[in-house]
Structure formats: structure tokens, C-alpha cells
Amino acid sequence: MTHDQLQPTAPSDLRIGLLGSYGGCNTGDEAILKCIMSCLRAHRPDARLVVFSRNAEHTRLHQPQADEVVDWEGVPQKPVLDTLGSLDLLVLGGGGILYDGEARRYLRLVRAAHERGVPTFAYAVGAGPLRDADDREAVRAVLPEMTDVVVRDEESRLVLEEVGIERDLTVTADPALLLPPEPFTEQMMRHEGLPLDARLVGMSVREPGRAAEKLDEADYHALLADVADFLARRLEAHIVFVPMERQDVRHAHGVLSRMSAPDRGRILNNSYSPGEILGFMSHLDIVVGMRLHVVIFAALTGLPVLPLPYSGKVFDFARRTGAPALVGVAREQAGLLLAEVDRLWDEFPLRQDDLRNRVHGLQALARETCVRCGTLLDSLDGGTGGAQHAEHAHLSLAGPQARPA
Structure with a gap:
């Protein structure tokens, strides 16, 4: 089943947060965000998408699928944490964000989501290099508590296993493989x-x-x-x-x-x-x-x-x-x-x-991430418009392990 074939469920008031290297710094990251939001929109057109951005103005201008945009760097943290607590799901990534000097910053917000009972989904993230002690400790502390972790390549799985992550890690492919082209005239x-x-x-x-x-x-x-x-x-x-x-x-x-x-x-x-x-x-x-x-x-x-x-x-x-x-x-x-x-x-x-x-094989793997995230969304509200966060914070999802393309 492709992300375009996912059947929308009944209208809901789900609030889904997206946390990554978003805000115009990198065209590849913006492609990833666009593809993840397209996946979520295809599955839950009535969900409210909340993007945590490094440059909220850029995201509001260039990512029209976002319903809300929240600055999370260099701003008072209470509004950010309040927004985290209002979510039904926090999606981390995708893209290469678990590396030295950056991993701890993203995972601080993921940890805050866990403390508020919010389920979290790692959406085809990339990892490495991870040699810094603080970043490695953040990865070891936070990733085992995430609801589901999907990485985009075998290299990332090997890096996380070397750090000490023992939970199941599903390997798919980069979300940007599903990006549609636009005319360059x-x-x-x-x-x-x-x-x-x-x-x-x-x-x-x-x-x-x-x-x-x-x-x-x-x-x-x-x-x-x-x-x-x-x-x-x-x-x-x-x-x-x-x-x-x-x-x-x-x-x-x-x-x-x-x-x-x-x-x-x-x-x-x-x-x-x-x-x-x-x-x-x-x-x-x-x-x-x-x-x-x-x-x-x-x-x-x-x-x-x-x-x-x-x-x-x-x-x-x-x-x-x-x-x-x-x-x-x-x-x-x-x-x-x-x-x-x-x-x-x-x-x-x-x-x-x-x-x-x-x-084509890699695109099929990229769609698997979307389907997996959609399955998690369905489990959260059962079509009722939202469930209690705490009941789902450690939900375990079964799914096929990716095979090398």
C-alpha cells in the first residue's frame, strides 16, 4: 500500500508535531518535511500539523501544509513545552539529525514529550557520527522510550547499535524519495x-x-x-x-x-x-x-x-x-x-x-515508513478523535523489517 493509497479515517482532532532540521537551512531537509506532511495529510487530512522550526517565518512561507509553526531555538521554552504537551504524537525527523552536537538538542524535546505522555515516532532518521559522550548518552536514554524507531539506512542502524541501542530498529529509506518534481522552465x-x-x-x-x-x-x-x-x-x-x-x-x-x-x-x-x-x-x-x-x-x-x-x-x-x-x-x-x-x-x-x-525498491521502502506511521496514528484514537497519551506512550508496533535494495 502506498502513501497515496492510505484510506483516511473519520475526522479527528489529532495534533501531530514534526521536529527536525526544518526552517530553510537545507533543501534536502525541506524536501523531507514536505514528504512527511504529505504522508500525514493523505492518512489524516483533518489532523493538525504542528512544525517545530528553526525559522518559523521561513516554514510558514514555504510549507503551506503546516497548520501551526513553533520556533524552538533561542526562545522561552515554556510555550514550546506547552505545545509539546498538547500533541497526540511527536514525529522526530526524518533526515540526519542524530549526530555529534545535534542529537542531544533534538532528544531534549523528545524526552520532554515522553514526560508529558506523548507518543513519539522516529521517521526514517539518520544517525552518525556519534562519538560525543553527551550525545551518545542522550541517544541511549531517549530512543528506547520512543514508540517506534525507523532509520533510513543500514549505516544509521549500525551507528545506533554501536552506541548501545538494543531495541528493534526498522530500516526503510529517505522520505525525499517520494518527492514529486515541479517544473523548472x-x-x-x-x-x-x-x-x-x-x-x-x-x-x-x-x-x-x-x-x-x-x-x-x-x-x-x-x-x-x-x-x-x-x-x-x-x-x-x-x-x-x-x-x-x-x-x-x-x-x-x-x-x-x-x-x-x-x-x-x-x-x-x-x-x-x-x-x-x-x-x-x-x-x-x-x-x-x-x-x-x-x-x-x-x-x-x-x-x-x-x-x-x-x-x-x-x-x-x-x-x-x-x-x-x-x-x-x-x-x-x-x-x-x-x-x-x-x-x-x-x-x-x-x-x-x-x-x-x-x-522503485527504495521508494517502496520509503512508503513503508508512511504506512507504519499511519498504523500508529490509527492506534492512538481508534477513529474517536484522540486517546489518552499515557496509554500509548510505549505502544509496540509490529512490522516488516526492511531488506537491502
Whole structure:
């Protein structure tokens, strides 16, 4: 059963909270939020969706499915906690939020929901790296108390098991695999100064940081410049950098500055919705990507894509789609990387059907998360419009374990 086929139950006054890295910081996270809300709307069109946002103004403007938006960072906490206590369910995630420096912050609110008797559902979350003692302790204390925990990849399950989580962890796939594309028109292409009659190579870069701690900025800028120059020559193509966060623009300029043919490079300058970025992929011929959701969008579009695995989540997605999966992003790998992208271009016509089948399998797994969340919602009110929180705080759900795609 797909999320579109979930049958709505009787009208209810369910209040569902959504907590994640929402508020416009990252296009991939906004895609996840859009897909989760679409799932909940399909199952419970009358439920009230309450989004906990890092930038409430951005969320109100760009996520019209949200009924309420609550700032939760840098504000007095009593209104936030009061809102938590009014919920029938708190949905954590999805996306990569359980990592060093961040996990404890999200799980503080999840713990507060538990203290108020609110059931909680981890919606295809990502985990790792998790080495900080405080974050590991928060994970060990809070996740066993959650009503159900679904992770988006095997890497996340392994990270959580290493931390000491012994409860059942269901593996599905990233919610953004269910994102519908929106048109990226010829007028939008012209506005970006992009040619309509030339091959285009999409490229995605990101900043080093807690979620990408092994990246060396100068090293990978030079590496990607080599790849961009090679593809510009090999395919007589233009290189288009696709920023998913504001910081990506600076790193795109860093790669451009090291290219021998920077005139062949462009950076998308305007702000676009996740669906429009997905729609933009239809104009590309091949993608080389660091950002997970650029890689996902390319795979959804059926493009040849070379993931650059700066972290386990990208490596895991590469493995599940059958894409070349290099180990790390370092300048000494330039020869291997150029050989891989050259082979990918030549052999992709033979691999296209396999990619399509693998993506369909991952989309089916993403729908399993939606169905699982819908089952939990049904158990909470039985069609009566809401039940007592405490009776459901530790509800155990049975469901199929995901299999590798």
C-alpha cells in the first residue's frame, strides 16, 4: 500500500508535531518535511500539523501544509513545552539529525514529550557520527522510550547499535524519495544564464563540519575542479553547481577558482523549492554529488550519478542504487575518480534499467515508513478523535523489517 493509497479515517482532532532540521537551512531537509506532511495529510487530512522550526517565518512561507509553526531555538521554552504537551504524537525527523552536537538538542524535546505522555515516532532518521559522550548518552536514554524507531539506512542502524541501542530498529529509506518534481522552465534556465542546447553536468559540494568531519577543504576543492575540467572537455559540457545550503555557494566558488576552464561553470543563484530542484535535474546529463539529496534527486530522475561519499549515508545510498562508491574524497584519488566518471558515462545505458528498478525498491521502502506511521496514528484514537497519551506512550508496533535494495 502506498502513501497515496492510505484510506483516511473519520475526522479527528489529532495534533501531530514534526521536529527536525526544518526552517530553510537545507533543501534536502525541506524536501523531507514536505514528504512527511504529505504522508500525514493523505492518512489524516483533518489532523493538525504542528512544525517545530528553526525559522518559523521561513516554514510558514514555504510549507503551506503546516497548520501551526513553533520556533524552538533561542526562545522561552515554556510555550514550546506547552505545545509539546498538547500533541497526540511527536514525529522526530526524518533526515540526519542524530549526530555529534545535534542529537542531544533534538532528544531534549523528545524526552520532554515522553514526560508529558506523548507518543513519539522516529521517521526514517539518520544517525552518525556519534562519538560525543553527551550525545551518545542522550541517544541511549531517549530512543528506547520512543514508540517506534525507523532509520533510513543500514549505516544509521549500525551507528545506533554501536552506541548501545538494543531495541528493534526498522530500516526503510529517505522520505525525499517520494518527492514529486515541479517544473523548472526554459525561462528559469535563461534567468540562470544556462544554455538550452548544450550538455549540462550537475555538481554538488558541501562544507566541512560535524556531519562531514573528514573533509579537507582545499583537497576536495582541487579534486572536484579536476573532475569538472575533465567533464567539460570530455562531454563539451557546462558545469552547474547546485547549492542545497547557503554555505555551498562559497565552496562552489572554491571549486570554480581551481578549474582551468572556470568559464564553463555556473552556480544556481536563485532560491528554489525542493520540487523545483528535482525538476531541474531533467535538464542535466550527469551528476557528480556530495550532498545526499542531490544524489537522490539525480537517481529519481534516472541520471547517471557518481556519489562522492564524504559520509556513511552517501556511501549507503550509492550501494543501494548500484552506483560507483568510492571511499573518501581526497586529491590522491583523482585518477580513480576520473576513470569512474568516464566509465559511468560510457556504461550507463546498460545500467539505466537496473537503476530504475533499484529506485522503485527504495521508494517502496520509503512508503513503508508512511504506512507504519499511519498504523500508529490509527492506534492512538481508534477513529474517536484522540486517546489518552499515557496509554500509548510505549505502544509496540509490529512490522516488516526492511531488506537491502
